[in-house]
Amino acid sequence: MFERKISIIPDIVGLIGTLYTIIAIHCILKIPITFKNFSILVFFVVLPSFLSYWLLPVWIGGVLSVALLCSGFYLITGFTSVIIYALLLYTIHLMSCSLTEIITIPMPSMGNVNDKIESLFIILSDILFLYFFIQLNKRMKNNGFKFNAQRIIFFILCFSILIFSLNSHLSTLMKKSLIMEAYFFTQFQYLVMLLTMIILIYLFIHKEYQLSREHLKQKQLSNYIAGLEKTNEEMRHFHHDYANILFTLQGFIENEDIQGLKHYFQSHILKADKQLLHTHKAFSNLQNLLMTELKGLIASKLLIAKQLGVNVHLEIPEEIQSIPVDVIDLTRIIGILMDNAIEASEKSTSKEVQMGFIRTNTSILFVIKNTFNELPDMNRLFQAHYSTKGEGRGIGLVNVRKLIQKYPNATMNTRIEQEWFIQEIEFR
């Protein structure tokens, strides 16, 4: 009954695996195809692994070819993360191999035809798995997924590749149906185990991500509180000064020095009042922003602006509960834009920044405008290293554009209107 070989011609399957991994990595990481890369892959990876499949026992060939793949890609790119990708993709290939074996085992033996069908199956399931993998990869990237569980993944992958290779080696030795069944059972079990492991890791990373978000929230909240305390203290000082001011006024009145009173009032009181009330006003406007992360960020920037003598006028006329963009991205966007605006306006004569979160019928609009000293070149503004701040610092705006591009529900305008440099982002 079980006369036919369990494992189809190993060198062909191995070759499919190697080629598949190479193509898949190229697809995912978008490594450029140059003559050097090509020759490294052919002479260092593909040919030796083909030879080792052909001449050596299957499992040695398998492990050797994986090692060759990893080192080959490491040579090309110089990143360690590429090794993890290679291992991951090779495991996927092994998974599709064992899947194919499970499916094709009940089929009647038809000699050579079986082998062809099996290779076809393997290629098909390879493509299918690759598609899911790419989708998953995209998702993870969008969620701000970081490869900080790299080591765990690395060990699991090494381990599983070893086991799969050993298993396929064992399977060639087995002839009796009972052991065969047991073998497939364990193979299947391992598959399930691996999948659960991957899911667990994903959950773990997800949790970590959420923790980091919480952490950010906390940090920003404390920023906000610090800001509030500072303005509160200033208010107290102001009250103290107020008493003094009233006494001075009394002096003018008693002497009936109207001219002096007028002068004093305009030069001292109105000025002091405006300066202080400005920041205070901005802080009280923050009340309507119900997103803690942003509150803290803006509060800390307001304090910086105040130190630099920049007047920031903040408007949030209605409550803003949420903005339909990932909070971490949003804090980055607004942080960069505020930094730019404050820095540019500091160099201008009037030192004004106006910003606001405005709710319209269909959208939430974030506007920030600042005065400037040096007119920026509109065409180069979004190029990687352009900045009026000097060499090597102009990556801010490009980053903002990139972050905005991720979201189909956000649009951004940048323009100059008279003495204002204006940026608007509309979230739908």
Place this chain on the structure above:
Amino acid sequence: MYTVICEDNLEHRKFIQSQILKYSTFHEPSIEIVLSTDRAEEVLKFIENHRADCYFLDIELAKDQINGLELAAEIRKKDPLTNIIFITQHAEQLELTFSYKTAALDFIVKDSPTNLANQIIDALKTAFERYKQLGESKKEPFFQIKIGEKIKNILLDDIYYFETSHTIHKILLYEKNGCYEYYGKLKEIEKIDDRFCRCHKSYVVNLQHIKEINKKDHTVTMSNGAVCQISHRNLRSLQKRLDEYLSRNLEKQAARTS
């Protein structure tokens, strides 16, 4: 230009009224006050059947009625293009909110009388300017982009090119003073004016601003230094359209000088 005033402080209302009248009798007789009231309800009733071209609205109306902002929103619903000017007592203005939420033309801070008069005249002048523009040009040489409730007019002459954004349905517009992003389709831009030419599946360029066409690299350099791609298919048609456009312009200039 029909003007409406809604202000609940009698003195201020009279002052604004007199300033407008003074300006209209000496400078622009077509400015006319059609309604002057202290009740928001009367304005609401008025806009049911009539329309005006310029509204002066007090933001802080008496407590028992809707405030100026809400009134402005109602007016905008009926007449999206009209001019709205706010009058406010407070220096802590909501300037951005006014312009983006109700697309207000201007706002006036109740200050010393001379200052107030100047502000009124300035606002009135800009309102009249806009009113005239609207009347003159039915087919506008502008490209309009909505930002919040505010409509931004961009001169077609100032536009360099359009590019599809990396995300679908978003288009980037590059012009002299900035860069805008909006939702739309490149296909529709060509219909606006014959100076726009689709040269690539993700670019529409303004023929006016082409500096040079590089046939070898399949690129076109715009007068601002930006480089757009041309697809193989469109290279010839772009060259042809450009020649046509230039010769047509020359004819126009010749006609104008002769």
